[in-house]
Amino acid sequence: MSYRPLVTNSRLAERNDATQLFQVVVKLKDGGECRLFYGPEGTKINRLQTTPCSVCRRDYYCNCMDKFVDMISSQVDLEELKAAQPAAK
Numbered sequence: 599m600s601y602r603p604l605v606t607n608s609r610l611a612e613r614n615d616a617t618q619l620f621q622v623v624v625k626l627k628d629g630g631e632c633r634l635f636y637g638p639e640g641t642k643i644n645r646l647q648t649t650p651c652s653v654c655r656r657d658y659y660c661n662c663m664d665k666f667v668d669m670i671s672s673q674v675d676l677e678e679l680k681a682a683q684p685a686a687k
């Protein structure tokens with residue numbers, strides 16, 4: 599598998615400091631969009647179904663991005679995104 603996702607944009611979509619749950623929407627160079635779920639139990643990923651999957655080309659639900667969650671999350675600086683957006687009161 600040679601797919602190498604490249605994050606071109608990321609933004610904090612949901613933030614809950616009390617539960618330590620955060621969601622970040624990332625845009626990939628190939629046009630795909632994913633949502634990263636950060637929580638105490640680790641990081642999960644869902645592909646947003648705005649474009650077909652870059653790996654399997656399906657435009658409905660698939661698990662392909664699960665294999666790339668580390669590669670994608672390593673390109674996202676959650677602490678920086680949190681610092682850029684003040685906590686909701």
Ligand SMILES: [Zn+2]
Nearest residue numbers: 651654660662
């Ligand atoms: Zn897929």
